[in-house]
Amino acid sequence: MQRKLLFLLILCTTILVGCRDDQFPSIDQHQSFLASMNILEPSMTFYGESGELIAEWKFDKGYSGALIVNNHVLFYGHQLTEADIYELSSGKLVSTIKTGVGSTNAYYDLTYKRVFITNSVRNSVTSFDTQGNKLDECSLGEYPMSMTSNNGLLYVINYKDSKLSIVNIDTMDLHDEWTINESSNGILIVPEKNTVWIGGHGKGNKANRTVDILDLKSGELQHQLDVSIMPVGFSRSEDEIYIINHGSNELHATNLDGQALWNIEIGANPFTVANFNGNVVVAGFDDHKIYILNDQKLIKTIDTGSGPFQLLVREVS
Amino acid sequence: MKKLSSKIWSLIILFLVITVVFMSLFTNFLYDQLYVKDSEESMIEVGERLQSNYQGGKVTDEFVEKVEDFNMYSTFNVFAVRNPKELSACVPFEIDYDTLIGPEERRQLLKGEPITKIGYEERFEREVISVIVPLTDQNRLEGIIYLYYPLARITELANNEVIILISSVVVFSMLLAFFVHKGLGHIMRPLNELQHAVEKMSDGDYKTRVNVSSKDEIGKLSEAFNEMAAAIQSEDEDKKTFLATVSHELRTPISYVKGYSEAIQNNFIEGKEKDDAIQLIHREANRMERLTNELLQLAHSNRDQEKIDVYPMVISETIRESVDLLKNQSKHKEVEINLELDDSLIVQANEEKLKQIFINVIENSIRYSNKKSLIYILLKASGGNAVIEINDQGIGIPKDDLPYITEPFYRVNKARSRADGGSGLGLSIVKDLVKQHNGKLLIDSELGKGTYVTITIPLMEEL
Incomplete structure (x- = not known):
């Protein structure tokens, strides 16, 4: 009898410990948050509207990026063979997608409710439904990474190639290819102006200092926007576009036409910028800090995990 | 068989080789410890002095020029770098070129710590000692000061003269081997x-x-x-x-x-x-x-020099027995034997051998005594010994012959001896037997007057 009790106790403990491994602090479904994906010591930190820490998820796996879709978050890693989907409200792992080694980025198209994951080994993009079932795959150029979509088309920058691939979301066929600079990174479509904004590091050891603004229909270069050193990240508000320059630690703001409005030196080696709760947020990769700006002024600095590389936002109205 | 000199020669050459190897290793060690360390320290010092000119913010053209100016007069190669691409700023992204510093070094520099490296640098296509000093401002790596110095290893220094060096070593070794060989020959002659x-x-x-x-x-x-x-x-x-x-x-x-x-x-x-x-x-x-x-x-x-059977015995008895045995001979020559014996003396001796000693000596005395003469035999104790004195009034022995008198077949007068019937071995036997008893034999003589034989045998130690 006593043996049976002991066995049950050990079993329960094992199950509980096992559960705890896959369970992180939960996030309220109605909570708007800003999440920072930290990649030097992989973790995700969640902050509320006033910048307060809601939760911290620390990982054993070497995740290099994340994608938030409503109540779910998908973690992928360049060296991992699979991506994991967690439910935010429970903090539990709900499913795993086989991706193969080489995942570089993940993107979600709201209209078609499709998840896209680019792969630098197979040089392709794969589409999944919201349950994580693989749908289709399309071959692209060398090292596809930055993605955005507009009007049924997925725009993918091939990082180690000199072309941008446009894929039909519905058929997953290659729709068009435009010539762009090598080592391009960061893409933003401004539908109001029919333009596509493309940033980049610059080829070789020559640092890029411009943002190319292309025509959304033809892909022709409309004009080059002089910014600072290595603009690689974009975000926008209703009437302003924010460009983060990691080489010079500068955030530049322009209007939708590309006219410079203001700029500020912020963070140490920042790769990412986001808009959250009416503020502009920047993460410094080298100083492990998140900077919150409002009306061109720094209003808050938050210490975050090691190596914040991506800022993700969920705003619940 | 290998000669001793060859063995010593090989040993010296072996020691020489060990010394040369040790010295080269030691030189290398000193080179590393002193030359490399010294270079590192002075480079860090120079780097930090240049670093103190940096006021924060972006690295300006003036600062870069200032470092370049310094480079013209410096013994080290110095340059300032502010291109973030060279500083591995893009590292989370894959990069398609060789950066001047790696991501790990970037992290160390971000902490404000200088970096020292020794090794082959692809950028300079040679082995260098390099020191990297960070230019940081508010956790931002705005730039670096890179100092390097070609690591001219001793072998590299001597590269041009390597043939001269090797041949001098060979000639020196041969000369040394030759001289060592010659020297050893001299010592071993x-x-x-x-x-x-x-x-x-x-x-x-x-x-x-x-x-x-x-x-x-x-x-x-x-x-x-x-x-x-x-x-x-x-x-x-x-x-x-x-x-x-x-x-x-x-x-x-x-x-x-x-x-x-x-x-x-x-x-x-x-x-x-x-x-x-x-x-x-x-x-x-x-x-x-x-x-x-x-x-x-x-x-x-x-x-039987060392092994005779000895036992305590009264020495006067043995003397008397010996004299008795020679009674006929003494009577024949009309020689009277006077005995004055201490009967209390006991010695450790072999009776037979002791008797042989006395017979030989007394017989000699009788043989060389004049007719109707006297022989005195005295036994006394002296200094822990029994001393036996045998004194005759015979022809005596010449002084020159005395030292040889105990040698076998030695005769004072060869012509006369055979008639006397002596073999010439008697005293030799006496000398050996006395020696076996740890005693002493002394012979003194006066020509024409007589001979004095003194035999000393140690007395038995009293318990």
């Missing part, structure tokens, strides 16, 4: 001479001697060898003389016996002459018997 001398000795050439040219161990060995050779030579000569004497002593009676017996056989002599001849043959046979007996005794006394 007396030893070689000694070896030849020993070989000659073993072939029977006992006159061989070596030159003693030094006072070291080999010199002492040579001296000892010469002494040993002299001793062997003298022993050899003594042996030859002894054998010649024995042969001579035996030949005379044999020729008598042979001659007279032949004469009797062939009936050349008759009557009384024949009787005399038979008596002579008998006497000579007795002499030979006695001679061979004594030779046997001498041989025994030499051989």
